[in-house]
Amino acid sequence: MQFKILATSALVATMIAGCASQEKPDDMAAQKAPEPAPAKAAPAKPKLQMGATDSMLANTCAGCHGTNGNSHGPSAPTIAGLEADYLLETMQAYKSGNRSGTIMGRIVKGYTDGELEQIANFYSKQSFQGWTQAAVGPKAKQGQMLHEDFCEKCHEDGGTSIEDVPLAGQWMPYVEWTTADYLNGMNHPEKDMKKAMDKLAKAHPELSNATVAHSLSHFYGSRSADGYKRVPGRLK
Numbered sequence: 128m129q130f131k132i133l134a135t136s137a138l139v140a141t142m143i144a145g146c147a148s149q150e151k152p153d154d155m156a157a158q159k160a161p162e163p164a165p166a167k168a169a170p171a172k173p174k175l176q177m178g179a180t181d182s183m184l185a186n187t188c189a190g191c192h193g194t195n196g197n198s199h200g201p202s203a204p205t206i207a208g209l210e211a212d213y214l215l216e217t218m219q220a221y222k223s224g225n226r227s228g229t230i231m232g233r234i235v236k237g238y239t240d241g242e243l244e245q246i247a248n249f250y251s252k253q254s255f256q257g258w259t260q261a262a263v264g265p266k267a268k269q270g271q272m273l274h275e276d277f278c279e280k281c282h283e284d285g286g287t288s289i290e291d292v293p294l295a296g297q298w299m300p301y302v303e304w305t306t307a308d309y310l311n312g313m314n315h316p317e318k319d320m321k322k323a324m325d326k327l328a329k330a331h332p333e334l335s336n337a338t339v340a341h342s343l344s345h346f347y348g349s350r351s352a353d354g355y356k357r358v359p360g361r362l363k
């Protein structure tokens with residue numbers, strides 16, 4: 128377990144500000160440490176993951192995503208309470224490159240499919256806590272208009288539904304970057320969402336992708352105080 132945290136944080140500490148790395152970034156030796164030097168009677172590489180429980184595995188994500196998946200800063204999204212299927216598919220999309228990310232692609236490569244499943248189970252059982260954020264009225268208004276025309280169909284109730292991926296209550300910068308990645312064709316979502324993004328771009332040639340993503344994030348952010356809908360029975 129430990130070597131994953133070491134290797135990961137050494138790799139990304141310079142890339143992600145605000146994530147609580149548990150190890151010193153200058154501990155670069157950690158990257159090489161896990162491979163035991165080939166000795167004569169080389170013992171088998173220790174299987175560090177053997178028998179790891181869901182929560183032990185999930186602990187390796189906590190430095191960035193928060194102990195129970197409610198992250199404490201906008202550099203990593205909250206992953207608590209999202210559907211297990213969604214979590215698993217998203218991690219696999221990072222693995223295959225269907226979803227762009229600064230670091231998740233590298234992180235998920237360190238886990239087997241079975242381990243990712245365990246981790247997805249763990250986080251799906253935690254409860255999502257929407258954050259109250261400083262959304263700006265006029266931007267939120269433009270975002271609301273765009274949302275209603277192009278997103279509400281799937282991200283119901285103004286993006287507050289946990290049945291879908293919650294967008295309200297999620298960190299605004301994350302929602303903004305991710306939406307921009309979809310608009311710019313860097314993420315490869317299911318077909319219908321791609322259609323919605325294309326339709327939006329066609330209907331609003333006057334708005335840049337960056338402006339669209341920015342206003343939408345303010346709309347979702349404006350809903351985080353009161354808009355998040357908890358579905359009884361779904362969350363702990």
Ligand code: HEC
Nearest residue numbers: 139146187188191202203204206214217228229230231246
């Ligand atoms: C060093 C910080 C860091 C660590 C450790 C980390 N993540 Fe992430 N995670 C991120 C960032 C940043 C993103 C946004 C995508 C990107 O830039 O790679 C993200 C995105 C995600 C998403 C997408 C969320 C969504 O709403 O779609 C999931 C799921 C996720 N991480 C799960 C995990 C799991 C599970 C682990 C542990 C195995 C983990 N992450 C470890 C930083 C981290």
Ligand code: HEC
Nearest residue numbers: 277278280281292302305306315316317319320323327343
């Ligand atoms: C036809 C259904 C559909 C429509 C319409 C749709 N989405 Fe999505 N959205 C999805 C699905 C399904 C996912 C899950 C991930 C994927 O497929 O990439 C998703 C994921 C997302 C995510 C990633 C959330 C996260 O936590 O990482 C964002 C951001 C998002 N959608 C924004 C939007 C915006 C903004 C619009 C409107 C312009 C929109 N979506 C329209 C179905 C839709």
